[in-house]
Amino acid sequence: MAIKMHTDPAQEPSATQRAYLAIRRMILIGDLPPGEKLKIEKLRSILEMGGSPIREALTLLVSDLLVERLDQRGFRTAEISPSNFAEILNLRCHLEEMALRESLSNADHAWEDKLVITHHRMMREPRTNVERFEELHKTFHMNLLNACHSPVLLKFCNQLYDLNIRYRYLAGRAIDYSKRDIGKEHTDIMNAAVDRDADAACRMLLDHYRNTGAFLEKHFSTEAAE
Amino acid sequence: MAIKMHTDPAQEPSATQRAYLAIRRMILIGDLPPGEKLKIEKLRSILEMGGSPIREALTLLVSDLLVERLDQRGFRTAEISPSNFAEILNLRCHLEEMALRESLSNADHAWEDKLVITHHRMMREPRTNVERFEELHKTFHMNLLNACHSPVLLKFCNQLYDLNIRYRYLAGRAIDYSKRDIGKEHTDIMNAAVDRDADAACRMLLDHYRNTGAFLEKHFSTEAAE
DNA sequence: AGATAATAGAAAATCGATATTATTAGACAT
DNA sequence: ATGTCTAATAATATCGATTTTCTATTATCT
Known part of the structure; x- marks a missing residue:
């Protein structure tokens, strides 16, 4: 019935x-x-x-x-501003750390499979299709947190993610050509997550965000000066 | 004309x-x-x-x-549930602690004056006018956080506060007659805040929330059993 | 009987028109 | 000139009516 x-x-x-x-x-x-x-x-x-x-x-x-x-x-x-950008970055780091720790403590086999798949898809997607790549990138990051049983927290993280991505687009898709290997960063985060090593995963995730954040901040201030 | x-x-x-x-x-x-x-x-x-x-x-x-x-x-x-209630309480504790610490680090004289005034008004308001009292109570708690320069964080705290107050009303305004002195709890929190003692203020604030939360949780489960 | 299909009724979603309110540009006086 | 008031214009907010979509009921078939 x-x-x-x-x-x-x-x-x-x-x-x-x-x-x-x-x-x-x-x-x-x-x-x-x-x-x-x-x-x-x-x-x-x-x-x-x-x-x-x-x-x-x-x-x-x-x-x-x-x-x-x-x-x-x-x-x-909505208006943008350096302080708004900094605020979003900071909040994101705090909330995603919370969510990631809870996610890892609840993580099961199905979650792990899904994470591996989304990571694979993201890595395979050519960077040429920017919007498609960004979609997969977001899916990967959200799947990291997805085993967290707090829908409100996930909603906040999701919102903050979008606010941040907007700044990335506004930066004109400038790419960080410093010595970073973004692909490896993602893989390392995933591996730590799969190992349920919350401390390592959080450290790497936040570094990942803060590095991009610092790069974008620099980009904006340079742009404003020119 | x-x-x-x-x-x-x-x-x-x-x-x-x-x-x-x-x-x-x-x-x-x-x-x-x-x-x-x-x-x-x-x-x-x-x-x-x-x-x-x-x-x-x-x-x-x-x-x-x-x-x-x-x-x-x-x-x-929106539906309610024990897990939703627990989630909101938990998030509130985390986010308000963040906000309170940042607020205290930025707090100036004007903020302090306003806090004292709102506290005074809340204490003077007779509990008979429930909605009016709740309004003042919210104002007091939000003013604690108000020197925090993160509008998004404050928005989140505000939202969570309202979600929580809804549960309080749904509990039928049951009052915690255990050995707590709610008035004193507020005064103590205010004093710690005025002293810029973030650790003490946070500890007391979170205890304040968790005690009420535990009481409400018990109330809901008792109610469901009867 | 039990399940699927058809239908009538209720509700939501949407549209086009109207009423309100804000903005702009021009006239007037100081 | 400068600022204030006024009229015209533009945009928003709201309404009532229409269309579309869902929901509950009844009819039909195996």
Whole structure:
């Protein structure tokens, strides 16, 4: 009796959902720059839908801290700043460490398999398809934390991840050509995770984030000076 | 003649804002029980406004984790569970400790004055006006953290505070008649904060939360058994 | 009977139009 | 000139109606 009757696997997403994903993407990749006014009419013509789903999508994005809402004065994309960047990096390090430790303490076989698979896929993806790679990169990092039984914490980590990735895109995909081997960093983190070595995994994960963070910070300040 | 200029300081809030505050309050105090279906039409007749501001308010509440959204299937209030309660308590302890330590390290004279005032107001408020007291109680706790220069962290703490207060209301305002002196606990925390003694303040704050948490947990399990 | 399919009803999602409110540009006085 | 008020314009917020999607019920078949 508990067998699912209405098994439509491919139901169309609602207009709100489409708008949400489209606008979110445009903000993350920098298509909609920070502080940009988001006019309903303009988004309507781009996305070809009525105002209601647009407004609702924007409201959802407010919770992601990607959009700011000014009562009676519409919406705009969130501003960026060095202090905001530093704050996100710092919070991310704290929360992901918490989540990773709890994840490793609960980790089971299925989790381990999934992690290995997502790592493999990420490593195989050519860097040319930037958005696709970033998607896989996020999946890998989130899968590290995924055995953590705290949905709220995972939600926070997910949000902070997106806020950070936005800065990466805004940095114009500048690549850190210093002596880092990003591929190896990921592999090392995965191996420590598979070994359930929480201390090592956390140390390497945070180094991974802080190194990228320091690089981006430098990039932004150089850019501002020029 | 329209005498109303844009110099009007007291502008009335938008319908969305009114709906947001009203629905949020109803969820927090338990007027709308956990898991309750939130039908637009019903809320429309209660709040006497169109569907659009209702939907927008509900969407805002999704970000507060007080409402769940099921694509194409409307909204419902968030479910509660022992594990959710434990999760919130735990996260709150971690994040508030972070925030409190940073707050104390930045704390200035103005912050101190404000803290003392909010503490005073809270202590003076008779417990009979429950909602008013809870408002002041929240203000006091948030003011402890307020010198922390991390808006995102403060937002998280604020959200978690509200999620927790909901459980307090759902426990039917049961009062912990054990040997605790809640008033003294607050005063002690404030004094440690004013002394910039982060270790002591954190210890006492977390004890304060964990004691209440343990009491509520016991209350819920007793209630479920009866 | 038990399960699947068809259908009617309810609710959500969306649209287009209207009412409100903010912004801009221009007129006027100081 | 400079600042303030006013009218016009643009954009937001909201409403009521329509379309689409879900849900519950009944009908049909094996």
